[in-house]
Amino acid sequence: MKKVFIDTLGCQMNKSDTERMLGMLLRLGYEETKNDSEADLLMINTCSIRQLSEDKAFSQIGTWGQWKRQGKNIKIGFCGCVAQQKANEIFKRANYVDFVLGTHNIYKLPDIIKLVEQGQKVCECTETNDVNVDNTGEFDIVRVKSTNAWIPITEGCNNFCTYCIVPYTRGRERSHSPESIINEVKKALADGFREITLLGQNVDSYGKDFKDRHYRLVDLLRELNAIEGNFRIRFVTSYPTDITEELIDTVVESDKVCEYFHIPMQSGSSEVLKKMNRRYDRETYAKIVKHIREKVPDVTITSDFIAGFPGETEEQFQETLTAIDEFELDYSNVAAYSPREKTVAAKWTDKFIPDDIKQERFQRLNEKVKENCLKSNQKYLGRTMEVLIENYYEHKGEMINTGKTRNNKTVHIACNRDLTGQFVMAKITGIKTWYIRGELVDNSI
Template sequence: MKSFHVTTFGCQMNEHDSERMKGMLESLGYAEAAARDDADLILFNTCSIREKADDRFVAHLYEARALKRRDPERVIGVGGCWAQSQKDAVFRQFPFVDVAFGPGQVHKLAEFLTADSLTAQGFFEFEGFTGHLPAKREREFQAWIQISAGCNMKCAFCIVPTTRGREVSRPFEELVAEIEVLAADGVKEVTLLGQNVNSYGLGLRPQPRRFSELLYAVDAITGIERIRYTSPHPAHMREDVIRAHAELDSVCDHIHLPLQSGSSRVLKRMRRTYGRERFMDRVALIREHVPDCAITTDIIVGFPGETESDFRETLEVAEEVGFDGAFTFIYSPRKDTEAAAFSDEFIPHEVAVERMERLVEVVQRRARERAQRFVGRTLDVLVEGASRQDPTRLRGRSSHNKVVNFDGLGEPGEIVPVTIASATSQTLAGEASFLSRLS
């Protein structure tokens, strides 16, 4: 039996795509290898959002080249956004790669592997959703659901429209049927994935749909206890979706709302289609309808032309909102994006690093302060396994997407009430409520 090993870089959509790759390969008779050097097929599912992701991947790719030199029969495959962005150069730069494919061509990997002759090939046209492929889930009780692919926004810094194409939504009934099957198979938590989930279904014909409709339909499926989604766009975050959080027990108390910058001037240059006022209005609406909702975000520091005054506006928003967590990044120019042409306005690296340090201090301090609201409360925690810091304890997540490490009993996939004793900016700690479990 031939074996494979997959290394995944990047976002939740890539994690979803990797699970589909694994499921497809097992359906072809391959077995997953625990280590790369034990695999006949070495696969990389790549990200190209930031330069650092590119650099990490290339280092891994050269490790695979060394393994192929020892065993020329090994096959090396590169999928995902980096492969798509480098489609004209991948085989020239890395001649040891056997197959490369974009996010819309994952199924072509099977076609390549079953061909009579394995000559180097690339597949880069969008031909279908990876959600149609079989999956090998990391956890039996959790599942990623691809509801759409691509993006119609034109953010100046973002390469996603280039690598994943125009937005296409999967049929409503198809998604509901897929989740019904997953629920019957023991899945308790689903995460709905799209580059801009808020705009799901608007282009479906003959009957357009809304994202909130999908949330209500999934909530009605027996067995689904938690619904998460990522990522929405602040310009399209509508009241109907926020009300779904308030009205549906299964929709988690967590919204990831990417800010990117607190300066309306910078947001306009980013082509984000909203300003600071609109973002703060959405935050106010969320907290009006779902007061306990955790709000997390993405923030880019050092976008070309960002002044000290612009950056202070970002600090002001971070202070005022009090995000429960944030992914913070120093701007990285990407090929084929509008902002890559702003080179005469690039921020010196040392300035961006200093701004990043100031931002992280505010984000972590406010997240730590926000987390104190959980101390003394009992939260329902979906057990995921042993704690990474202490294997004698358990680890899971609350509805607010907070990692909870706790003492007590619980099996992976079980929802356990945990009384929270302490909180940091990133994690909660406590003890399972034994009496509650008995009841």
């Protein structure tokens, strides 16, 4: 049996694409290996959100190219966002690559592999307006072993934030059909997954592109919530101004939908937000977050921020720090601005912030996130919370079950039994920055 190794970089959407590609390859008779040196087919699923990630991809395939030059009989595939963006250019930079496969065409993988096995070089990066792969049951998705199944519901984005490459690499927004999503959810639940996370660059826009029906994220959440069984539902990522009153109410009313929103703010300064082409200002974001907190008890709200966007002044950066405090953001992903080819902001070279200042702001932002994360965790000391156990391992001589609360807090529970996949109740007894410690109360849910 031939073996395939796939290295996946970047976001959850890429990981989800890899799960689909593996499913197709298994159908073709391949077997997955985690060891690249024993693979016949080596693929990299690339990310282009930052230069660092792109550089990492080329460095990785460089090693594989060397193996090929040394006479190893392998095929190399370059896939994902960088592939979509650079297409045939990849062959010029790395002539040992056998195929280039963009994000819009992963459903063509089986045909591509057949041509590559016959010795052809293939590049498939055409843009389409269709969803990439609806789970029509033609192949099994090879999910990473976990309690949570990631299920894409939309692809692409129409927002064109001035720093972001996604609309160029993933195309315009397309929604998967409710039927295919519901099928996929039922299949994942039957396979033992206990948590479903609906995935999209802008998940609240789900269904806006349907021409033949009115069906939105709230309809999908309600339908999924009605499926029998003990499981949880999450959805990421939300665009602030696309969160509707009806969506907030649906979260409150649907027992399986968790109290968790990931709402990237990107900057605390209204002026910077305007330059980013975000369609809200600081006050609007504040109102949305405040309103969600009033309606959804114990909700966790997380965000994303960019440090050192072109032209960002120290005062504007300070507004980002105060936003994290003022809006009590429970956790935030932070990144230093990285110019991406084709995007509007990448042309503002005269406004670029020097690297040392950018890095220094990035550090300060991280410190602020840490501070707030600890503060947020402290709210739960002494409370008893439901935890879905995801993992069991030994740490410094102690056996630990780790899992997540409904509101996405990571809990460590010392216990000599492996409870992976179970819902348990834990009393919160200790607070750390990135997790909380709990004691098992009852595992009989």
